[in-house]
Amino acid sequence: MSLSRLFNPRSIAVIGASRNPDKIGHVILRNLVEYGYKGKIYPVNPSANEILGLKAYKSVLEIDDEVDVAIIAIPADKVLEAAEECGRKGVKFLVVITSGFSEAGNEEGEKKLVEVARKYGMRVLGPNIFGYAYTPSRINATFGTKDIAVGGISFLTQSGALGIALMGWTLMEELGMAALVSLGNMSDLDATEISDYLADDENTKVITIYLEGLKPGTGKAFIEKMRRVVARKPVIVIKAGKSTRGSMAAASHTGSLAGSSRIYEAAFKQAGVLEASTVEEMFDWARAFSLLEIPRGDKTVILTNGGGVGVLATDAAEKYNIPLIDPSNELKNKLRKVMPWYGSVRNPIDLTGGALVDNYVKALEILEESDEVDNIILLYCRTAVLDPIELAKTLAEFKKKLSKPIVAGFVGGADVREAIRILNKNGIPTYPSPERAVSSLAAMLEYRRIRSRLGGVA
Amino acid sequence: MSLSRLFNPRSIAVIGASRNPDKIGHVILRNLVEYGYKGKIYPVNPSANEILGLKAYKSVLEIDDEVDVAIIAIPADKVLEAAEECGRKGVKFLVVITSGFSEAGNEEGEKKLVEVARKYGMRVLGPNIFGYAYTPSRINATFGTKDIAVGGISFLTQSGALGIALMGWTLMEELGMAALVSLGNMSDLDATEISDYLADDENTKVITIYLEGLKPGTGKAFIEKMRRVVARKPVIVIKAGKSTRGSMAAASHTGSLAGSSRIYEAAFKQAGVLEASTVEEMFDWARAFSLLEIPRGDKTVILTNGGGVGVLATDAAEKYNIPLIDPSNELKNKLRKVMPWYGSVRNPIDLTGGALVDNYVKALEILEESDEVDNIILLYCRTAVLDPIELAKTLAEFKKKLSKPIVAGFVGGADVREAIRILNKNGIPTYPSPERAVSSLAAMLEYRRIRSRLGGVA
Numbered sequence: 001m002s003l004s005r006l007f008n009p010r011s012i013a014v015i016g017a018s019r020n021p022d023k024i025g026h027v028i029l030r031n032l033v034e035y036g037y038k039g040k041i042y043p044v045n046p047s048a049n050e051i052l053g054l055k056a057y058k059s060v061l062e063i064d065d066e067v068d069v070a071i072i073a074i075p076a077d078k079v080l081e082a083a084e085e086c087g088r089k090g091v092k093f094l095v096v097i098t099s100g101f102s103e104a105g106n107e108e109g110e111k112k113l114v115e116v117a118r119k120y121g122m123r124v125l126g127p128n129i130f131g132y133a134y135t136p137s138r139i140n141a142t143f144g145t146k147d148i149a150v151g152g153i154s155f156l157t158q159s160g161a162l163g164i165a166l167m168g169w170t171l172m173e174e175l176g177m178a179a180l181v182s183l184g185n186m187s188d189l190d191a192t193e194i195s196d197y198l199a200d201d202e203n204t205k206v207i208t209i210y211l212e213g214l215k216p217g218t219g220k221a222f223i224e225k226m227r228r229v230v231a232r233k234p235v236i237v238i239k240a241g242k243s244t245r246g247s248m249a250a251a252s253h254t255g256s257l258a259g260s261s262r263i264y265e266a267a268f269k270q271a272g273v274l275e276a277s278t279v280e281e282m283f284d285w286a287r288a289f290s291l292l293e294i295p296r297g298d299k300t301v302i303l304t305n306g307g308g309v310g311v312l313a314t315d316a317a318e319k320y321n322i323p324l325i326d327p328s329n330e331l332k333n334k335l336r337k338v339m340p341w342y343g344s345v346r347n348p349i350d351l352t353g354g355a356l357v358d359n360y361v362k363a364l365e366i367l368e369e370s371d372e373v374d375n376i377i378l379l380y381c382r383t384a385v386l387d388p389i390e391l392a393k394t395l396a397e398f399k400k401k402l403s404k405p406i407v408a409g410f411v412g413g414a415d416v417r418e419a420i421r422i423l424n425k426n427g428i429p430t431y432p433s434p435e436r437a438v439s440s441l442a443a444m445l446e447y448r449r450i451r452s453r454l455g456g457v458a
Numbered sequence: 459m460s461l462s463r464l465f466n467p468r469s470i471a472v473i474g475a476s477r478n479p480d481k482i483g484h485v486i487l488r489n490l491v492e493y494g495y496k497g498k499i500y501p502v503n504p505s506a507n508e509i510l511g512l513k514a515y516k517s518v519l520e521i522d523d524e525v526d527v528a529i530i531a532i533p534a535d536k537v538l539e540a541a542e543e544c545g546r547k548g549v550k551f552l553v554v555i556t557s558g559f560s561e562a563g564n565e566e567g568e569k570k571l572v573e574v575a576r577k578y579g580m581r582v583l584g585p586n587i588f589g590y591a592y593t594p595s596r597i598n599a600t601f602g603t604k605d606i607a608v609g610g611i612s613f614l615t616q617s618g619a620l621g622i623a624l625m626g627w628t629l630m631e632e633l634g635m636a637a638l639v640s641l642g643n644m645s646d647l648d649a650t651e652i653s654d655y656l657a658d659d660e661n662t663k664v665i666t667i668y669l670e671g672l673k674p675g676t677g678k679a680f681i682e683k684m685r686r687v688v689a690r691k692p693v694i695v696i697k698a699g700k701s702t703r704g705s706m707a708a709a710s711h712t713g714s715l716a717g718s719s720r721i722y723e724a725a726f727k728q729a730g731v732l733e734a735s736t737v738e739e740m741f742d743w744a745r746a747f748s749l750l751e752i753p754r755g756d757k758t759v760i761l762t763n764g765g766g767v768g769v770l771a772t773d774a775a776e777k778y779n780i781p782l783i784d785p786s787n788e789l790k791n792k793l794r795k796v797m798p799w800y801g802s803v804r805n806p807i808d809l810t811g812g813a814l815v816d817n818y819v820k821a822l823e824i825l826e827e828s829d830e831v832d833n834i835i836l837l838y839c840r841t842a843v844l845d846p847i848e849l850a851k852t853l854a855e856f857k858k859k860l861s862k863p864i865v866a867g868f869v870g871g872a873d874v875r876e877a878i879r880i881l882n883k884n885g886i887p888t889y890p891s892p893e894r895a896v897s898s899l900a901a902m903l904e905y906r907r908i909r910s911r912l913g914g915v916a
Contacts (some may be wrong), residue, residue: 103799145844145871152590159766161811165839168871169694169890212769238768241778249806250769277768278893279869308617311670311698311708312737318701342562348707353619381623384485384601409736412628413603432627 009068017043036138076100087120096126129182151176151206206289297374306381310348320442382412396426409437467526475501499831534558554584587642609634610663665745725842755832764839768806778900840870854884
C-alpha cells in the first residue's frame with residue numbers, strides 16, 4: 001500500500017483526544033487544528049461530547065465517515081482494542097504515540113499490535129513516537145511545536161526527545177520542512193520504506209534521518225532500497241551510537257542493535273547515503289539541498305570581500321575536494337574591471353574590504369556568463385562601507401537572473417544575522433561562517449557524483 | 459619594554475582624528491570616547507580646533523601632557539613624519555592603522571617606520587590594522603563595532619576584515635572579550651610577544667589567535683616562547699592557509715609565508731597550542747576556558763533528559779578521548795532515587811523526557827559530592843514538561859554551590875536560545891548542540907594534560 005493516504009489523508013481520528021491541555025492527546029489535537037489541517041478531524045474520547053470545538057466520538061466505530069489515519073494516544077493496555085476497532089472501521093494508518101512496547105520490554109504487545117494491523121491491512125507508524133507532520137497537507141500531528149516552517153526538508157527521527165527539540169530548532173533557524181516523522185520502535189513502517197515514499201514526493205527535496213540503529217537483519221535491504229531512494233533524492237543521515245559506549249546507550253534507549261560504526265559507514269557508502277558528523281551539519285547540508293538544484297558541474301569559484309574568510313574557505317574547499325578553478329586570463333581581465341586595483345582576480349576572487357553592492361553584482365554577472373564556472377561560494381565580512389542587509393536584498397533580487405548554484409557565508413553581528421535570514425528566505429543557502437557554506441556545497445557535489453554513479457539523473 | 463602602557467595607557471593621541479564621520483580617524487576617536495575610555499584622549503588634526511567635543515591639536519608635539527599611545531590613521535606618505543614627532547614627544551606605543559606598507563610592496567616604508575620607532579624606544583603595533591581594544595581599560599581604539607562584550611577572551615587576528623566582522627559576531631554571541639588586537643603586518647609587535655604579555659594579564663583567561671603565517675625565521679622562537687605562554691594560559695589558534703591554494707591566497711593577502719600545514723601543526727603541538735579547525739570551534743573552546751577553571755581531573759559524566767542527545771554526546775566524548783566513568787553501584791543507587799524508574803543510571807545518566815528541574819538539581823548534588831566525578835556534561839532537550847528558562851535560572855543559582863566544571867548542550871527553539879544566554883551569562887558554558895559542549899570540555903582536558911606536561915600548575 002502506498003503511503004499516500006498517510007501524508008494526504010482525507011480525515012484523521014485522534015483516539016485519546018483529551019480536554020485536559022496537559023495531556024498529549026490534547027496537544028496533538030490542538031496542533032492539528034491550529035496548524036490548519038484542512039481534512040476532517042475526529043476526536044475520539046468515551047467521556048466527552050466536544051473537544052476544542054469539534055464533536056467528539058465515543059469510539060472510532062461511531063464516526064460516520066471514512067477514516068484514513070488514526071492517531072492513538074491512550075494507555076498501552078488499551079491500544080490493541082483500539083487498533084481492532086480501527087481495523088473494523090477500515091482505517092488505513094495507525095499512528096501509535098503510546099509508549100510501553102518493545103522499548104520497555106513489551107515485545108509481545110508490539111507483535112500483537114502489528115498482527116492486528118496486518119489482519120485488517122493497516123500500516124503502523126510507531127509505537128513510542130511523538131507523531132508526524134507533513135506541511136503541504138498542513139498536518140501537524142505531533143506534540144511538538146505548534147508551528148513548522150514550510151520547505152523541502154523531510155526529517156525522520158529515531159529519537160523522540162531530540163526530534164521534538166529539533167522541531168523548535170528548525171523553526172528558529174527557519175529550516176523549511178516537508179515531512180517530519182517520528183520513527184519510534186519501527187514495528188512496521190521503518191526509515192527505509194518512508195524514505196522510499198518520500199523519494200517520489202514532489203514536496204521533498206532532501207531526506208534527513210537521525211538513526212540509532214537498524215533492526216537486526218535489515219541491513220542488506222536498507223542498502224538496496226536506499227540506493228533506489230538516493231537515485232531520486234539526496235539522503236543525509238546522522239548515525240548516533242557509533243562509539244562503543246554510545247552504542248550501548250542507544251541499545252538501552254531505542255532497543256535497536258547499534259552495531260559497529262564501520263559496518264554502518266560501509267552501508268551508507270554503498271547506499272550512497274551522505275553521512276553528516278553532527279545534527280547541525282546534517283541540517284546545514286539539507287538547507288542547501290532544499291534551496292538549490294543539483295549542480296551541473298563541480299568547477300567552483302570563491303567570491304569574497306575579506307581575504308581572511310577567503311583563505312578559510314579555500315582551505316575548506318581543498319579539505320572537501322571542491323575543485324577551485326584557475327580563472328583564464330580572459331576571465332581575469334573581465335573581473336579586474338569590476339573591483340578596486342588592489343583586489344585579486346585569482347580564486348578566491350577578492351573584491352577587498354572596499355567592495356560595494358555593485359562590485360558583487362557585476363562580478364556575479366561575469367561569473368554567471370562564464371563557461372569556466374559552475375558554482376559560486378559567496379563570502380561577506382561585515383565592513384563599514386557595505387550594509388549586509390542591502391547586499392542581501394540585492395542578491396535576493398539578482399538571484400532570479402542567476403542559473404548557477406550559490407552558497408554564501410556571511411560573518412558579523414546582528415545585522416548580518418538578519419541578512420542571512422533574508423538570503424535563506426530567498427533561495428540562497430547562507431551560513432554564519434565560510435566553512436559551513438563550503439561544506440554544504442561539498443555535500444551537493446558529492447551527491448552529484450553519487451547520483452551519476454547510481455544511474456540517476458546527473 | 460613591557461606592554462603594560464599599551465593596554466593601560468594614561469593617555470591616547472589619535473593622529474588623523476577627523477570631523478568627517480566616514481573617516482577611519484573619526485570612527486576610532488568616536489569608539490574610544492563612546493566605549494568610555496577613562497584616560498585622556500587627544501585628537502590630532504592640523505585643521506580642526508575641536509572634534510567630538512574634545513580639544514584638537516595641530517601636532518602631537520603641542521599636547522601639554524605625556525602621551526603613552528598614539529593611534530596613527532593618516533595617509534601612508536605622512537606616517538614617518540608623524541612617527542618622528544611621536545618619538546620626540548616621548549610616545550611609547552605607535553598603533554599604525556594606515557595601510558600601504560609591506561602588504562602593498564612598500565617594505566622600505568615599513569622598515570623606516572620601525573627604524574624611527576627604535577631610535578626613540580617606541581614599539582609599533584601594525585601597520586595595516588583596524589586597531590586594538592582592551593575592555594578592562596575601556597579602550598576601543600578600533601573602527602569596528604562600538605560595543606564589545608566584557609570577559610576573559612583575548613583575540614589576536616592577522617586578518618583585519620575577519621577581525622572586524624568577528625567583533626560584531628562576538629558581541630551578538632555575548633562572548634566576553636579582554637584584549638582584541640589587530641596584528642596587521644607585525645612590523646614590530648607580533649602574536650608571540652603580545653601573547654607573552656597577555657599570559658600574565660589577570661583579565662585574560664584564554665588567548666585566541668587567527669594566524670595566517672609567521673614571519674620567515676621566527677618559527678623556532680614561536681615554539682619556545684609559546685611554550686612559556688601555554689604554561690600560564692591556554693592558547694587556541696586557527697591556522698588559515700593550510701591548503702596549497704589557501705597558502706597562496708594568504709601570501710597575497712598578508713604577505714606572510716604560510717608554509718606547509720604539517721610544519722605548523724607540528725609547531726603548535728610542540729608549543730602546546732590548541733589548534734581549532736574553524737573559527738566557531740575556536741570561540742566555542744574559548745567560551746569554556748573563559749568561564750571555567752581548568753578541570754582537576756578527567757573523569758566525566760553525561761547528565762541528560764534525552765536519550766538521543768545522550769548518545770550523540772557519548773559518541774563525541776569517545777571521539778575526543780574524554781573518559782566517561784562507569785558509576786559505582788553506590789553512585790547508581792543514589793541516582794536511581796532522583797529519577798523516574800525508567801531512567802538510566804549508567805553513563806549517560808538519563809533523567810528521561812519526564813525530568814523536571816528538581817531531578818536535575820538532585821542529580822547534580824549527588825554528582826558534586828561524588829569522588830568518582832570530575833566534570834559534568836549537562837544536556838537538555840526541549841520538552842513540554844520542563845521550561846528551559848526555569849531550568850537555566852535554577853542552574854545559574856545552583857552553580858554557586860558547585861565546584862566541578864559543567865559544560866552544557868541545550869537543544870530547542872527560541873526559549874532554549876534564551877536559556878543558553880542565561881547560562882553563559884552565569885558562568886556555565888552552554889552550546890546549542892551536545893557535540894559542541896563535549897568538544898569544548900575536551901579542549902579543556904587537553905589543555906590540562908599539556909600544562910602538566912609543560913610543568914605549569916596542573
